[in-house]
Each structure stands twice: as structure tokens, then as C-alpha cells.
Amino acid sequence: MYTVIGATKSRALRVMWLLEELGEAYDQDPAGPRSDTVLKHNVLGKIPALIDEGHSLTDSVAIMTYLADKHGKFTAPAGTPQRAHQDAMTLWLIDEVDATLWTNTRHKDALPDLEARMHEQYAQAMKVLSNRLQSEFLMGDEMTVPDILAAHCMGWAAGVGFPPLDEKLSGYLKKLRARPAFRAALDH
Structure with missing residues (x-):
């Protein structure tokens, strides 16, 4: 299961929306920018972060691209x-x-x-x-x-x-x- 770190009224919504479109389960930690939780996953203190299999991924667009590639949906195939x-x-x-x-x-x-x-x-x-x-x-x-x-x-x-x-x-x-x-x- 994925964990999205960041409040809904932030760029975290982009990640959550894509996860919903993909039908993937996730938890949300609504931690704010520069909070201790966020700094643990992103040295820049920015949200969102996505936790997947022990990896902390950052930047909403990078996360969406990762998820779309991983699940083969909402994206064109890489290299085309x-x-x-x-x-x-x-x-x-x-x-x-x-x-x-x-x-x-x-x-x-x-x-x-x-x-x-x-x-x-x-x-x-x-x-x-x-x-x-x-x-x-x-x-x-x-x-x-x-x-x-x-x-x-x-x-x-x-x-x-x-x-x-x-x-x-x-x-x-x-x-x-x-x-x-x-x-x-x-x-x-």
C-alpha cells in the first residue's frame, strides 16, 4: 500500500487523484511542509512525498510519472x-x-x-x-x-x-x- 504525505489542498491532491484513477489503495499523512514528518522523507521539506516499498519519492509530477509507468496507465509507453x-x-x-x-x-x-x-x-x-x-x-x-x-x-x-x-x-x-x-x- 502506498502512503501519500501532504495535505489534500496541496500538490498531494495530484498524486491522490492518480492513485484513485489507478484504483490503488493508499494512506494519507496530511503533514505540512517542513514538518518533521516531511523532512524525514524530503530534505527540502516540500510536499508531497510518496512512500512505496520503503522508498521516499518526491515531486508531484515525478511521482505521477512513476505511478503511471509502474501501472502502465494514464501514460504513453516510455521510448515512444x-x-x-x-x-x-x-x-x-x-x-x-x-x-x-x-x-x-x-x-x-x-x-x-x-x-x-x-x-x-x-x-x-x-x-x-x-x-x-x-x-x-x-x-x-x-x-x-x-x-x-x-x-x-x-x-x-x-x-x-x-x-x-x-x-x-x-x-x-x-x-x-x-x-x-x-x-x-x-x-x-
Whole structure:
């Protein structure tokens, strides 16, 4: 059984959501960043961490990639062009969306002009994402790790007052957040 370390209202939700989608059992320790529990598993003090067979794994995207590869679901096979496209999408989401949200969260109080710029960057990224969404999911007809990452980021953005999504992305997010696995992860 897996153990997810981190509060539900954090990037740990990404990991929990994927575990629910995979149908894998897990326990959750809602320890906060830099707590003794977290520092035991991640010297950086960041959440989430995943404990699997005595190994402490860190970084939500690395954990999701590990789980998807391990279980052979929600990912294209490693070493394929499809996987390279999926990884490119994942890295783009980290660089252009997640990093924007994190920068805003971490520095908006210290740099008052930053928030407007982060909102602008996010809005630009959402226009690009909307154009890239050409199927039911980001990578085609099947849900993959980038969908969880994108949905989590869009929910985070909405929760902190970032610009609203266009109709296409709003529908996409609503559909993803209606999935039973997402609801189960929230309620875990």
C-alpha cells in the first residue's frame, strides 16, 4: 500500500487523484511542509512525498510519472514518440502554468506588481492550452498525467482569483473534476 504525505489542498491532491484513477489503495499523512514528518522523507521539506516499498519519492509530477509507468496507465509507453509529446506537454505545463502559480503564491506579498504580471502570463498560457486541446483530453482520447496536472493548476488558479477560463477549458475542467476518482481524492 502506498502512503501519500501532504495535505489534500496541496500538490498531494495530484498524486491522490492518480492513485484513485489507478484504483490503488493508499494512506494519507496530511503533514505540512517542513514538518518533521516531511523532512524525514524530503530534505527540502516540500510536499508531497510518496512512500512505496520503503522508498521516499518526491515531486508531484515525478511521482505521477512513476505511478503511471509502474501501472502502465494514464501514460504513453516510455521510448515512444507519443511519450515524448506527452512529456513535452507535461514540461510545458510545469514551466508556463505551475511555475506561474507558484511564483505568484510565493512572492505576491513581497512584490506587489508581480501579481498582475502572473495573471497576464497565466491568461496567455490558458489561450495556448485552449488551442492545444483538440480532443477530449490533452493527449487525445485517453486521460493522461498532463490532464491531472492541468486540472489541478486550473483549480488552484481559480481558488486564488486568477483570470477565468474560456468556455472550452471551463468545460474540460468541469468534466475532469466530475470524475469519481477526483471526488474520492478530495474526500480521502
